Amino acid sequence: MSTLDVARTELALAVLYLNKAEARDKICRAIQYGSKFVSNGEPGTAQNVDKSTSLARKVFRLFKFINDLHALISPTAPGTPLPLILLGKSKNALLSTFLFLDQIVWLGRTGIYKNKEKTELIGRISLFCWMGSSICTTLVEIAELGRLSASMKKLEKELKNTNKYKNEQYRSKLQKSNERSLALVKAGMDIVVAAGLLKLAPNKNKEKTELIGRISLFCWMGSSICNTLVEIAELGRLSASMKKLEKELKNTNKYENEQYCSKLQKSNERSLALVKAGMDIVVAAGLLKLAPNKVTPRVTGAIGFGSSLISCYQLLPSPVKAKTP
Numbered sequence: 001m002s003t004l005d006v007a008r009t010e011l012a013l014a015v016l017y018l019n020k021a022e023a024r025d026k027i028c029r030a031i032q033y034g035s036k037f038v039s040n041g042e043p044g045t046a047q048n049v050d051k052s053t054s055l056a057r058k059v060f061r062l063f064k065f066i067n068d069l070h071a072l073i074s075p076t077a078p079g080t081p082l083p084l085i086l087l088g089k090s091k092n093a094l095l096s097t098f099l100f101l102d103q104i105v106w107l108g109r110t111g112i113y114k115n116k117e118k119t120e121l122i123g124r125i126s127l128f129c130w131m132g133s134s135i136c137t138t139l140v141e142i143a144e145l146g147r148l149s150a151s152m153k154k155l156e157k158e159l160k161n162t163n164k165y166k167n168e169q170y171r172s173k174l175q176k177s178n179e180r181s182l183a184l185v186k187a188g189m190d191i192v193v194a195a196g197l198l199k200l201a202p203n204k205n206k207e208k209t210e211l212i213g214r215i216s217l218f219c220w221m222g223s224s225i226c227n228t229l230v231e232i233a234e235l236g237r238l239s240a241s242m243k244k245l246e247k248e249l250k251n252t253n254k255y256e257n258e259q260y261c262s263k264l265q266k267s268n269e270r271s272l273a274l275v276k277a278g279m280d281i282v283v284a285a286g287l288l289k290l291a292p293n294k295v296t297p298r299v300t301g302a303i304g305f306g307s308s309l310i311s312c313y314q315l316l317p318s319p320v321k322a323k324t325p
Contacts, residue, residue: 013316023315025060028053030308033283037301059106065099068092084143091136094129101126124198131194134187141184148177182223189216214288221284224277231274238267272310279307 017023032053039046072092076085101122108119152173156164164170192212242263246254254260285291286300 017316020315021060021064023312025057026308026311026315028057028060030305030312032057033301033304033308035301037298037305039297039301041297061099062103062106065096065103068096068099072096081143084140087136087140087143091133091140094133094136098126098129098133101129127194127198131191131198134190134194137187138184138191141180141187145177145180145184148173148180152177178226182219185219186216189219217284217288221281221288224280224284227277228274228281231270231277235267235270235274238263238270242267272314276307276310276314279303279310283307 032050035046035050035053039050041047069092072089076088080088104113105119105123105126107113108116108122113119152170155167155170155173159167159170189212196212242260245257245260245263249257249260282295283300283304286295286297286303289295
C-alpha cells in the first residue's frame with residue numbers, strides 16, 4: 001500500500017469513529033474532566049469550559065428518539081407474555097416521545113424557538129413521558145427478574161450435585177439478573193428525580209433529589225467495583241486457559257495460533273476494562289467527596305480524563321485487514 005492509501009484508510013477509520021454520537025460524547029467527557037483537572041474546583045476559564053461542555057453533551061441526544069422508535073415497531077422475542085410486551089412497547093413510546101420533545105426544549109433554551117411558555121409546557125410534558133417510561137421500565141424489570149428467578153431455581157435443581165457457578169448457562173442467567181437488578185434500581189431513582197424536576201412535591205423532593213443524586217453515584221461506584229471484580233476473575237480464567245494452551249503449543253510458535261491470539265486479545269481488552277473500572281471508582285469517590293483531602297477536584301479531573309480516553313479508545317473501529325493478492 002502507498003502512503004496515500006494508508007492515509008485514506010486511517011482517515012476513513014477516523015470518519016467512521018467520529019460518526020458515532022457516543023464517541024463524540026466521550027470526547028466531550030474527556031474535555032469536561034480535563035477542564036475539571038485544570039480548574040481544580042476554582043472559578044475561571046477552565047471551570048466555564050467544564051460547565052459549558054457538560055451542557056454541550058446534551059446535544060448528542062438529538063435524534064436519539066429514533067432508537068426507541070425502532071424498538072417500538074420491532075417484533076418482540078417469541079414467548080414473551082402479552083403484559084410484558086405492552087409494558088415494553090409503552091416504555092419505548094414514552095421514552096421516544098420524551099427524547100423528541102427534549103429537542104424542542106433544547107431549541108427553546110438556545111433561543112432558536114422563541115415561545116417561552118410553550119417551551120416550559122413541552123418541558124413538563126417531556127418529563128412526564130420520562131417518568132412514565134421509568135415506571136414502565138420498573139414494572140418490566142420486576143417481571144423479568146421474577147421470570148429469571150424461576151428459571152434459575154429450576155436450573156439449580158438440575159445442577160444439584162455440581163458446582164452451579166461452573167455452569168455457563170447459570171453464570172449467564174446470574175449476570176442478566178444482576179444487570180436487571182441494577183436497571184431496576186436506576187429506573188426507580190429516575191422516577192424520583194423526574195418527580196423532583198416536575199416539583200410534584202416541592203417541599204419534600206428537593207432534599208430527596210439531592211439524596212438520589214448521591215445514591216446514583218454510589219450505584220455507579222458499586223457497579224464499577226463489581227466490574228473490577230468480574231474483570232479480575234475473568235482474567236484469572238483466561239490466564240489459566242492460555243497457560244494450558246501454551247503447553248499444547250510447546251514446540252510451535254504460539255503467536256501463529258489463531259485461538260491463542262484470540263485469547264491474548266481478549267486478555268488485553270479485559271486488562272484495559274479493569275484499569276478503566278478502577279479509575280471510575282476513584283472518579284465516583286471524588287464526585288461524592290468521600291476523601292476530599294486526597295481525591296481533590298484536580299485528581300478527579302485527571303483520572304476522569306484518563307477514563308474518558310480509554311472509553312474513546314474502546315469505541316475505535318477495528319482496522320480493516322488488507323486483502324492479500
